[in-house]
Amino acid sequence: MISRAEQSKLVDSILKQSVSIDPIIQQVGDAIKGQSLMSLRPVLEKIFPKKDIDFSHVGASHFRIKYKGKILMIVNKKYVDGKPDLIVDNLAIGYNL
Numbered sequence: 825m826i827s828r829a830e831q832s833k834l835v836d837s838i839l840k841q842s843v844s845i846d847p848i849i850q851q852v853g854d855a856i857k858g859q860s861l862m863s864l865r866p867v868l869e870k871i872f873p874k875k876d877i878d879f880s881h882v883g884a885s886h887f888r889i890k891y892k893g894k895i896l897m898i899v900n901k902k903y904v905d906g907k908p909d910l911i912v913d914n915l916a917i918g919y920n921l
Contacts, residue, residue: 895920
């Protein structure tokens with residue numbers, strides 16, 4: 825019989841294996857950890873070309889990043905409907921569909 829602690833570790837392990845996050849989203853998530861939305865531009869410019877990064881206050885304040893023909897969005901998680909690809913602190917990261 826498995827103890828509750830072992831069962832919990834097993835479930836966590838299975839969940840981590842089944843969730844696959846796009847590597848660029850994970851890279852952005854790691855880079856922006858602990859940052860506020862307004863301070864992200866220098867961090868993002870280390871990952872993406874400057875010309876591909878756009879900030880807007882239209883609707884909710886957000887970053888739009890062109891990446892491989894898609895648009896990657898970073899916005900405060902309280903303005904997200906649905907489930908973003910990744911949440912880091914109070915920021916949501918995902919592709920704009």
